[in-house]
Amino acid sequence: MISLAIPNLNGNEKKYLDNCIDTTFVSSVGEYVNEFEKMVAESTGSIGAVATSSGTTGLHSALTSVGVKHGELVIIPTFTFIASANAIRHCGADPWLMDISEEDWCLNPVLVRSEIEKHCEKRADGILYHKENGKRVAALMPVYTLGNVPDMEAFRKIADDYGIPLVVDAACAIGATYDGKKFGSLADLSVLSFNGNKTITCGGGGAVVGCDQDRLDHVRHITTTARVWPDYDFDEVGFNYRMTNVQAAIGVAQMERLDSFIDAKRRARAYYEEKLESWAQDKGITFFPTTDGSSCWFSGIVLPEGAHLEDAKRVCAKLKESEIEARSFWKPVHLQKPYADCPKSDVSIAESLWQRIITLPCSTNITEAELKKVTDSVIEILN
Structure with missing residues (x-):
């Protein structure tokens, strides 16, 4: 089976894990946690990490740190992995779901401003409120x-x-640049994830990064x-969200090869x-959008307008018969049962898009022969 996205563990992962066992530093304190945080900060241009x-606990921590509380709203795109919304709900707040841009599949800033102007007001306290709720x-x-x-x-x-904090779910964006x-x-x-299918993995885990030391200190x-410290005194409700030294050991070995991993992702896309x-042009099939500096986490194709989820699933099933793993992608948050009643904008782009997406194998150790097998199979099946 040519897998969709599997960890590439051919570096120093085993060596560093053995060191954790030999030194007994396997929990949330150890040299690899410190080193991993330094490497992540440097790779993202942050002053610290x-x-x-997990990425979800990173998002929950970041949102809590900027003051998100029970009964409030956080604006996010409806086209995202559900963890974005779950982290908001863990704060006791609700997502305000908005549509994406076709050009990058990211939250549409023009729509966000329009929705705020249409549905919000700044009251005497200078705070922005949603007028309807x-x-x-x-x-x-x-x-x-x-x-x-x-x-x-x-x-x-x-x-x-509008005087609101700006937090980013950058779960899969390590290695990406902007301008x-x-x-x-x-x-x-900004918050990253290091889950098993990410470009850099720790087996799990996440990181919060930024350039405001006070904010980072509060997240920590x-x-x-x-x-x-040093006594058992606690000054607010906190969380046990620390990464272990074992996870970080894998992460350090992975980060040592970040540049080559990003190159591999971009080569697969290309x-x-x-x-x-x-x-694809003759079939009305398109590809995933790519911004300048994208880390190209996943690659794949988009079926023509009018196709449905069952069409995408049939293609994936046929690819599986050829020992190629392919999958559909995120179902928008507004269609998920826990968030069906949340406020939302017009979401027609996300609703049209999500059912037609097929992700194709793009592991960082995928070979050219495997890529050729995938493309040949896609053409054969869709013809």
């Missing part, structure tokens, strides 16, 4: 879909104009149970587009 137990708009959280970085200048202006620069300074806080404080482009 706080390693967490009376809830405070507590944060704006774009998602770097597929490692694409959208127009962050526009999002920064929206956040500043030739690393993304760590673009938002108040609340993710380590909000303990005031291969599919080059080999399938002329054939």
Whole structure:
């Protein structure tokens, strides 16, 4: 089976894991946690990083740190993995779901500003509230879909104009750039994931990055149970969200090969587009969008307008018969049962798009022979 996206563990992972066992530093304290945080900060152009137990706990911590509370709203795209919404709900808040841009599959900043102007008001206290439900708009959280970085200048202006924090779900975006620069300074806080299918994996885990030391210090404080050392004193409700030294050991070995991993992801994207482009045009099939500097986390194709989820699933099933793993992609949050009643904008782009997406194999160790087998099979099946 040519897998969709599997970890590439051919570096120093085993050596560093053996060191964790030999030294007995397997929990949340150890040299690899510190080193991993340094490497992640440097790779994102941030002044620091706080390693967490998952991307979701990183998002929960970041949102908590910027003041998101029970009964409030956080603006996110409906086209995202459900963890984005879950982290908001873990704060006791609700997502305000908005549509994406066709150009990058990320939250549409023009739509966000329009929806705020239409549905919100600044009251005497200077705080932005949703007029219909009376809830405070507590944060704006774009998602770097597929490692694409959208127009962050526009999002920064929206956040500043309305006095709301800007947090980014950058789960799959490690290695991405924006206007030739690393993304760590673009938002108040950005959050990465190191789940098993990410370009860099720790087997699990996440990290919160940014360029405001006070914010990062607060995230570190609340993710380590909000303990005031050296005694057992705690000054707020905290979380045990720390990454273990074992996870970080894998992460350090992975980060040592970050550049080659990103190159491999981009090569897979380029291969599919080059080999399938002329054939795809005749079929009305398109490819995943790519912004300048995208980390190209996943690659694949988009079936023509009018196709449905069952069509995509049939193609995936046929590919599986050829020992090729392919899958459909995110079902929008507004169609998920826990969030069906949340406020939302017009979401017609996300609704048209999601059923037609097919992700294709793009592991960082995929071979050219495997890529050729995938493209040949796609052409044969869809013909």
